[in-house]
Amino acid sequence: MDERSRRWRLVLGGAAEESLGELSGNEAAMDAALAALYDSGSADGDGSRRQRSAGLGASAPQVARWLGDIREYFPSTVVQIMQSDAIERLNLTSLLLEPEMLDAVEPDVHLVGTLLSLNRVMPDQTKDVARQVVRKVVDDLERRIANKTKAAVTGALNRATRINRPRHADIDWDRTIRANLKHYQPEYRTVVPERLIGYGRRTTAVQRDVILCVDQSGSMAASVVYSGVFAAVLASMRSLRTSLVVFDTAVVDLTDQLHDPVEVLFGTQLGGGTDINRAIAYCQELVTRPRDSIFVLISDLYEGGVRAEMLRRVAALVEAGVQVVVLLALSDEGAPAYDHDNAAALASLGVPAFACTPDVFPELMAAAIERRDLRAFAAQMSARS
Incomplete structure (x- = not known):
């Protein structure tokens, strides 16, 4: 053969x-x-199914x-x-x-999602093994995303604090040259800069507040896993104050567990209903510096709470100066199912809703920190896919 x-x-x-x-x-x-997995049955002559002897049972x-x-x-x-x-x-x-x-x-992300959904019914003798499985996946994810995320966020923070009278070591040459191209001197084949653009001096102060608000309904399992790991990575950066809030019909703040993403994931409870309005109401209380805050809602937008109130809360955040990001999914699973009406309503408020892969999330955070146009970013993501 x-x-x-x-x-x-x-x-x-x-x-x-x-x-x-x-x-x-x-x-x-x-x-x-x-055959044991995919040949669970075959068709008889009349079109009915008959069971095979093979299978996993x-x-x-x-x-x-x-x-x-x-x-x-x-x-x-x-x-x-x-x-x-x-x-x-x-x-x-x-x-x-x-x-x-x-x-x-x-071990993989989808298996972790399944284990988390079984967390409340899992026997004690199984939990230790389950934690080992989750730990392996989390460690692999951290190795994959940590350096890229920290580099993207640090670069964005530096660019966001540009100054116009920088020291020589702080000059952003790329932006300085672009800003002064009109002063190009052909005879000397050089640019004579009239305005210098530089990075702000490094500081240990908190420069941005990041609030991740994650829908933990059953369809969001992979997004919950990735969100937990990203939140732990962001929380390890001194320049950010990171909060992680998960919700179904109740709201749980897992910020104090961000030192250990495995504990974060076992603090979630996949399944149940969805009350986005209640979750946003809680997160509004965490916003103390609107212009320096980034609010990331990760949800398929199927609202079981008060829709009109949810939209009013998002509008209030935007009006206050908060950079609002809505992700329909944070996973590698392709195009997600979501509530198109709510996505359109958010877009009318200037908040595009789009899916994002884990590899692109660091770029998204950098764009949010620099307060770039996220509608253009969303369009770019759609073009890529």
Whole structure:
């Protein structure tokens, strides 16, 4: 069997065996692992479904063996997709409450979201293993985002405190040259600057207040994970005063736990309703310096509270000078489902609502710190996607 036929045989499953041939060795094991997940049934002649003998069922030992098989035969990115599909398609959520199962899985953001949703019903003997799984994912995320986030935020803070009579070491040469291009001297082939633009002197004072307000309804699981890690990174920067607020129909302030993002994530409670208005009301009380404050609402905007009041509160924040950012999702999951009416209403207030990937979030924070036009930023993000 050539490579092309082998791949098609694995894609199409056992139904293609007669036309494409039989697999053997590792390929047969790969096919069996795929069939156990995706071939949950086949069609009879009358169109009804009949059960196959293969499958994962609800047997913990069988699932554990299957998890071991897919880790052996597939790359980690494929393993994570298959795990996520298994949890969704075969309702294996309850099996994740068993420590031996958690030892067998490949940790990723989606698995962390599932574990957080099970936090309240998880047995004590499972919680220690679950924390280890969450810790591994959080550490990987921090390594991925921390340096880029700190560099972007620090650069934005420096640019935001530009001065026009800088010391030589503080001159922003790129901006100085652009501002003085009209003074170019062709005969000397140089620019004679009439106005110097520089960075402000470094300071240990808090320059911006950042409030992350995160919807913890079930559909926002990946966004909750990324938000918790980003909040911990931002909280580690002395130039920022960072607050993290999560909400469903209740509001919980997790700011005092930002020293440990794992504790932050286990302080969330995925699922339940949504009261965005109540959450914004709480966050309004945290704003003491409007012109130096950035309010980031991360929500799909499906409001279960008082919609009109929610919009009035956002308008009040904007009018006071707060830089308001609304993210429909903070994840790699693609285009999110969201309330289009509420997004349009926010846009009419000058607050665009758009999705953002974790890799782009540092750029977004830099744009917010510099008070750039976030509508243009949102349009740029849409063009990228």
